[in-house]
Amino acid sequence: MWNVVKSVLAAFFGVQKERRRQEDFTHGEPIKFIVVGILLAAVLVILIAMIALTAAG
């Protein structure tokens, strides 16, 4: 599971090692990546909203 999270974060950042990419595409089910992707996207949105709200005071 931790590997899935790391891969999703790497995708957010836009850089991934070729070795890890091959691993992701040969092991595990796609649904995990989708669910973690949606969850982390929500976290990102909340994070940005919180930064904006604190900045706006």
Place this chain on the structure above:
Amino acid sequence: MRAMLAWVTGMGVSWLLAPAALANGWNMPKGVTEISRDIYSLHMTIFWICVVIGVVVFAVMFYSLFRYRRSQGAKADNFHEHTTVEVLWTTIPLLILVGMALPATATLQRMYDPSGADLDVMVTGQQWRWHYEYMDEGVSFTSSMSTPTSQISGEEARGENYLLDVDNPLVLPVDQKVRFLLTSDDVIHSWWVPELAVKQDAVPGFVNENWVRIEEPGIYRGQCTELCGKDHAFMPVVVHAMEQDEYDEWLAERKAEAEAEANSVDREWEMDELMERGEQVYGSVCATCHQQDGSGSGQFPALAGNDQMLDDVDWHKDVVVNGVSGTPMAAFGGSLSAVEVAAVITYERNAWDNDTGDVVQPSEIQEMLE
């Protein structure tokens, strides 16, 4: 090779010329408010960051093109990825962008904070002029372009402030926080004065806010900057900023005029007075559509020799006071005073050989407005 050298030289020369061009009025103005200077320095900072990045990136590119050219036996290196480099070229731009966003956001925040204003001015866009109302002062007027049509048609040489002159400029005191409430009576306009760093849409049915604190007395010019129809190019903005005591004097005069006008509604007006006043109003408000000589054009009906209008005074009054909904003919009962409406109607009924001899009294219009 030669073409490339020429290109590189050309680039170099333009970098050298850039500061000269900036100094020559090609750049945005520094302006006369704290916010405008902040925006200017943000603009210049970001500009120079872009210049440095551009120089570095292009230098590396041209150096590589030249150093590793095929004629010298250079061979392409075939590798797949380089995580460290990729991380670097993602992180560095991110840091640069955040570094630019922080001061820019701080400035935006101050721009969007109109609280604690000393003076409120309602700015209303109308096809094709601006209407200013000093809230709580009972002073309001329209501001129309005053550049003569003979200059626009080319019969006369262009004046110094061609298309940037108005009959009644917006007068503001310096060193006071002035809040603008912007809206429109018809379509979307946008009120823009570069020296004040204000560019704000005036949208029908909405009220937008903006503010200035002008630091130097002077005359600042701008234009409507949202395409709004046939005379979009002919609705300039002129702001006359003056010292507080001068402004107070101006305001007192305007107030006295407004009061005198309000008091004069009830008295009987002479034909001559109404004609004189009506001609002014017609020229600054109605002529853009119905033409100076009342001949109309396109969808704007002729008023000279308009039988329906001449036969039916009540209809004429109703059209001018209440407008014709769904057409560009606005309800002028809201933006003109009773005296102005009565005068312009009297004018239309007697100018251009219309000669009906009808006099429409301000008191009649006042009744319709109540």
